[in-house]
Amino acid sequence: MISVDQALQKIMARLSECRPTECMLSNSVGHILAEDVQSDIDSPPYDKSLVDGYAVLAEDVKQDVVLEVLEEVLAGQTPTKSIHPKAAIQIMTGAPLPPDASAVVMVEQTSRDQQKVIIHQDTIQPEANIMRQATSLSQGETILSQGTLIRPIEVGILAEIGCTNVPVYQPPKLAIISTGDELVQATTTPQAGQIRNSNGPLLQALATSFGAEAQSLGIGLDNFETLSDLVATGLESDILILSGGVSAGVKDLVPAVLDRHGVEQVFHKLKLKPGKPLWFGVLSSADRQTMVFGLPGNPVSSLVCFLLFVAPVIFRMRGKTSECLQETTACLTADFQQRGDRPTYFPAQLTERNGNRYVTPLAWKGSADQRTLSEANALAFFKAGNQLYPNGEEISVFKIPS
Ligand code: AMP
Numbered sequence: 001m002i003s004v005d006q007a008l009q010k011i012m013a014r015l016s017e018c019r020p021t022e023c024m025l026s027n028s029v030g031h032i033l034a035e036d037v038q039s040d041i042d043s044p045p046y047d048k049s050l051v052d053g054y055a056v057l058a059e060d061v062k063q064d065v066v067l068e069v070l071e072e073v074l075a076g077q078t079p080t081k082s083i084h085p086k087a088a089i090q091i092m093t094g095a096p097l098p099p100d101a102s103a104v105v106m107v108e109q110t111s112r113d114q115q116k117v118i119i120h121q122d123t124i125q126p127e128a129n130i131m132r133q134a135t136s137l138s139q140g141e142t143i144l145s146q147g148t149l150i151r152p153i154e155v156g157i158l159a160e161i162g163c164t165n166v167p168v169y170q171p172p173k174l175a176i177i178s179t180g181d182e183l184v185q186a187t188t189t190p191q192a193g194q195i196r197n198s199n200g201p202l203l204q205a206l207a208t209s210f211g212a213e214a215q216s217l218g219i220g221l222d223n224f225e226t227l228s229d230l231v232a233t234g235l236e237s238d239i240l241i242l243s244g245g246v247s248a249g250v251k252d253l254v255p256a257v258l259d260r261h262g263v264e265q266v267f268h269k270l271k272l273k274p275g276k277p278l279w280f281g282v283l284s285s286a287d288r289q290t291m292v293f294g295l296p297g298n299p300v301s302s303l304v305c306f307l308l309f310v311a312p313v314i315f316r317m318r319g320k321t322s323e324c325l326q327e328t329t330a331c332l333t334a335d336f337q338q339r340g341d342r343p344t345y346f347p348a349q350l351t352e353r354n355g356n357r358y359v360t361p362l363a364w365k366g367s368a369d370q371r372t373l374s375e376a377n378a379l380a381f382f383k384a385g386n387q388l389y390p391n392g393e394e395i396s397v398f399k400i401p402s
């Protein structure tokens with residue numbers, strides 16, 4: 001069996017390409033820029049005043065000096081006069097500066113007497129309260145680079161430079177099939193032998209939270225033909241996730257159904273707890289491909305496999321280069337006995353106190369125990385092999401993004 005790292009390498013070696021597209025500025029938050037973006041304007045577009053006050057020649061400013069007010073310029077207007085010695089132009093914040101003005105005295109430092117203004121400060125530095133044309137942005141300059149994550153702040157910048165159709169990477173389309181004769185929809189009360197399909201909603205929510213366009217294709221019964229029909233639809237997506245049906249049970253039909261559709265198996269099973277039965281393959285044609293993940297049916301195994309293997313694929317296809325699971329270290333708050341020959345990613349609670357990080361593996365009752373997961377915000381990592389990790393030992397922890 002291959003290791004987690006080998007599995008990840010094999011998956012990344014088959015990664016589908018990022019696809020550039022355009023989206024409306026109002027929908028762009030969370031996307032990654034697919035191209036450098038240039039400004040089509042200077043900002044400010046002209047020399048402007050940063051305050052409400054009087055544009056002056058800096059050398060005229062002295063305590064109690066009286067200057068003649070030539071005109072008043074509001075934001076949105078342009079000055080018609082230029083400053084000459086012993087003159088001032090009243091100006092509002094953001095309005096264009098009159099030619100020759102070398103400073104703006106704040107209105108709070110003045111008093112007004114009809115067409116005269118009296119200055120109440122000793123001196124002023126040239127350029128005080130002035131922002132010169134193009135000091136923030138200049139026309140043709142690259143303002144945001146390819147690979148930038150668009151946050152609300154970037155939306156404001158893009159609006160300023162007139163980029164309303166934003167070049168971004170297209171989020172991958174992802175389909176989910178939950179397999180199992182025992183499954184009923186979450187809206188139904190399970191009858192004897194039945195359980196609710198929790199993986200479908202869990203995986204859809206996870207995929208959406210990592211930025212995929214996720215769609216649930218519902219429950220696929222453990223019947224070759226009906227499962228095959230659903231898989232045919234799922235293979236139209238960039239990523240197809242199946243949950244259940246990849247272990248060694250007689251009704252574990254997923255690998256055979258995928259084989260029937262020509263999906264090439266890249267690996268099946270790996271050294272991982274929980275998640276050993278993971279299946280991964282690719283369906284390729286000349287112009288497109290579908291990456292197919294058969295996740296184990298147990299909800300906790302499904303979650304761990306999704307976080308370790310599917311989330312990074314979604315990230316890369318969206319153009320993101322950051323890691324989706326942030327690794328850190330923390331001190332155990334209790335002894336932990338690791339057993340077996342598979343590395344374990346154990347649901348755990350990570351807390352921080354006085355600048356120190358602590359990790360508490362939860363009282364997890366096996367990979368079907370979803371309830372315990374609600375207390376988890378991390379996966380505690382333990383290497384393969386029988387080993388007692390004592391209370392206080394520092395271990396690796398992967399944060400589950402919230
Ligand atoms: P399987 O991998 O199909 O053998 O399923 C393993 C275990 O996970 C079984 O106990 C299933 O009932 C459970 N399981 C499978 N699919 C789901 C699902 N969609 N939601 C919740 N539990 C599931």
Ligand code: MG
Pocket residue numbers: 179180181244245251252297
């Ligand atoms: Mg099953």
